Amino acid sequence: MTEKKDFRDPKKKETEKLVHKLVEAIDEHPDKVNNYYDLGSLLTRLNDYQQAEELFMKALGIFEAKDDKDAMNLLNYGLGNLYYEIGKVNEAIKLYNKIDDPKLKADSYLMLAQSYMKKGQYKQAVAYGLTALELRPDDPEINQVIGDSLLALGEFKQAKAYYDAILKYHPGRADTQFNRGIVAMVLGEPYKDYLAQAKQLNPNYYHKSEQRLNDIEKTLQATQKKD
Numbered sequence: 001m002t003e004k005k006d007f008r009d010p011k012k013k014e015t016e017k018l019v020h021k022l023v024e025a026i027d028e029h030p031d032k033v034n035n036y037y038d039l040g041s042l043l044t045r046l047n048d049y050q051q052a053e054e055l056f057m058k059a060l061g062i063f064e065a066k067d068d069k070d071a072m073n074l075l076n077y078g079l080g081n082l083y084y085e086i087g088k089v090n091e092a093i094k095l096y097n098k099i100d101d102p103k104l105k106a107d108s109y110l111m112l113a114q115s116y117m118k119k120g121q122y123k124q125a126v127a128y129g130l131t132a133l134e135l136r137p138d139d140p141e142i143n144q145v146i147g148d149s150l151l152a153l154g155e156f157k158q159a160k161a162y163y164d165a166i167l168k169y170h171p172g173r174a175d176t177q178f179n180r181g182i183v184a185m186v187l188g189e190p191y192k193d194y195l196a197q198a199k200q201l202n203p204n205y206y207h208k209s210e211q212r213l214n215d216i217e218k219t220l221q222a223t224q225k226k227d
Helices: 010-028 033-045 049-065 069-085 089-098 102-118 122-135 140-152 156-169 174-186 192-201 203-226
Strands: none
Touching: 010 033, 033 049, 033 069, 049 069, 069 089, 069 102, 089 102, 102 122, 102 140, 122 140, 140 156, 140 174, 156 174, 174 192, 174 203, 192 203
16 A cells, blocks of 8 residues: 655645644643744734634633733734734724833834834824834834835935935845835935845835836926926
């Protein structure tokens, strides 16, 4: 009798193993919050949103009963990330606002900034981004959300400073290079090198964002004609 071969995707098999391992860890140590958080976050990344939500809610019930504030902070953060991912931004904001653990404060302020960006409320996004930046001044993600929000508000010179702060240490970010190119274009500075870098680093991102570039070019040309 020949042995049955497993033709499943090796990556998928590894993921299934990891899920199984985390489920076992919860069974063995039901009092350890990190096991619930890690599994819920993994299920979120796998787009298994219903199971992730059920797990986070169940875990919150367990640790609320114990009045374990640290555990509740971590689980609220995980559930907030799930809601952010599926577009329930208002629910995510409520959860991020509940977090008072100093270790999670910078992350929750960053997620609040990104949530308000998603809602198109850029001034609030800048405010939360600046609060996060006070706690973690060199974080490229925080600088990016502030830069992107300022760009959306038309505050190009201010946005430039945040993009430059990122590119000094993280030149390999396509989104930063691309948006810095847009800022340079609007400010009448040399911009083609930034865009070329973005295209080289992430061609898919560049092509997806190209329409924005064309729109800005048209707007600038129309403005120059009027002048």
